[in-house]
Structures are given as structure tokens and as C-alpha cells.
Amino acid sequence: MSINVNLAAYLRQYAADKENVSVNGQTVRECLDALIKQYPKLKDQIFDKDNVLLPYVSVFAGGEIAYAGKLDKPVQDGATINILYIIGGG
């Protein structure tokens, strides 16, 4: 299944400045793994050493947040996953 992953601006520097990346996967986790396979530098920006989603990274699939522990949520062909890195500047 082809899934479109949108990367927050901050994360693009770890993905050859790509804004969107097309990946294959059945679940959010599989899609993130496929993304990291293409751009390994993203791993430390998205997951901690124990491969748990960092608390300041939000992954949205179908408008719903997928937390650490809920990455097994299935995704549909053609779906979009958004990865946001929290920003707090003012």
C-alpha cells in the first residue's frame, strides 16, 4: 500500500529536504520504519533509544494522533501520515 508521509519543516533536513515521502506499509509503524529505511537520520529525531516515539513528535493518521503504543493502527492505501515535531517558539 502506498502511503504519503508529510514531514514537518524541522524534520526535512534529515530527509534530503523532502516535504513528502511515499512509503509502503500496512500500519503506522510499518510506514515509519519504511520512512526511516529511506532516511536513516530521521530515526533519532522520531524514536528514542528504545524505539519508542519521542514525546515531542506527533504522528497523525486520518486526523487521529497515533501515540507510542498505538502505532499498530492500520492505514489505508493512499492515506496521508503527518509527522509534526513540536515547536514552541514565540
Add this chain to the structure above:
Amino acid sequence: MLTPEEKIRYDRQIMITGFGVDGQEKLKRARALIAGSGGLGSPAAIYLAAAGIGTIRIIDHDKVELSNLNRQILHGDKDIGRKKIESAKEKLGQINGSVQIEALHETIDENNVDELTAHCDVIIDAMDNLPTRFLLNKAAIKHRVPFIHGAVYGLEGRAMTVIPGETACLGCIYQGAPPKVKFPVLGTTPGVIGTIQATEAIKFITGIGELLTDRILIYDGLKMKFSEIAVKRNPECRYCGKMNI
């Protein structure tokens, strides 16, 4: 009631469909809390003052530094070393002397957040750190006051409006905060986002238009485009999850 001078002053916005004299009177009766008088708080406060909001409660614990001046447009060269709220009050008074300015030199924390957010019609999140943003979001949920979030990094900005108990809040979309670090920012980025926050506040108070709820608006200044991410309330949200959906 609007005075004859006010009807002239605000004529161009009173003309907006749905706004009218009634909307202007609602603005005149409203109090907006602006948490922070920096990059976001400056444009938000300036436009709310210009629009004729009744009262602005602006809170900041900092003094003006030289490195603030690329973006914090309430402050200028001669303000360096002054309390930001003093500088802000002076500038806002010059823009619109009829607006009541409650300028509070305070650090927002667990102990005072309820008192500081009391009796406000809307809260504008113009902070420079995430822990205080979450604190304000929590208070907004508790008091059921609309919370208008904005944040910037470099040339990226985000905004979202929260209607407590009805729409996704900050806790629904973000789980935690990274360590605080000095962040890059071009002054125009908070200019865009702070202005959007002021627009949302005016829309909420006057009841016009559609609010930026259940969607995160993302401004990408490098590519010069806006995008949105649709979001939903999270039933397990640590702040609003227990409120009726």
C-alpha cells in the same frame, strides 16, 4: 454603546458582513489575555488594540533585550532594559488610548495561572516555552475559555484555536516538550501567526466566520504556503479527555 468617534474609527470593520455595530460593541466589552509580549504577543496585541477590544491583559516577566528586536515589534531601541509590559503598555496606548491595558509583570506558573486567566473572554498563547503553553491550555480547559495557540520556529509557524470541551486542545495533539533551547526565528513568522491569533480572537468575540478548530494551520515561509492537518479530540487527552464529547 459606541461613541460617534468610535463609529468613525471602526467604520471599515463595522462594514464587514456580520460584524456591524453589534460586533464592535462585543469587542468593546471583551477582555483578551495575551500571555507574552514577544514575537507573537506583539502583533496580536497591536491588532487587538487597533480593532478596539475593550481590555487587553498582557503578561510578561522579561525585560527588553537587544536580541528581541528583530521580531518583538512592541519594543524598540529605547526600550532596552525596560520591563516588556511597560513598553507594551506605552505602545498600545499610543495605538489606541481607549483600550484598557492590564500590564502584569508576572511569571505564569501553577500557583497563579488560575488568577491570571480569570475573567478573560479569550486566551492568546504567545509564550516562548512549551511548559507554560501546556499550563495555560490546562487553565483554559478548566475555565472553559477559548485558547488560541500559536508557535514559531524559523520560518515555520503554527496556529490552532481550542474551544474547551468541543474541539481538540494542545494536549490532544502534543504529548510532551523537548528541552528548551534557543530557537531561530525570522520576525515575519510570528508576525503572520500573531496576526492570525488576533483574527481568531476577534472572530470568536464577534461571532463571525469559522474558527481554526480541529485543524492545525501550518505556515511555511520558506515555501510560502499554508497547509492544514485535520485533528480530532483525543478521548485519552490528559487535559480535556474527561470532558464530555
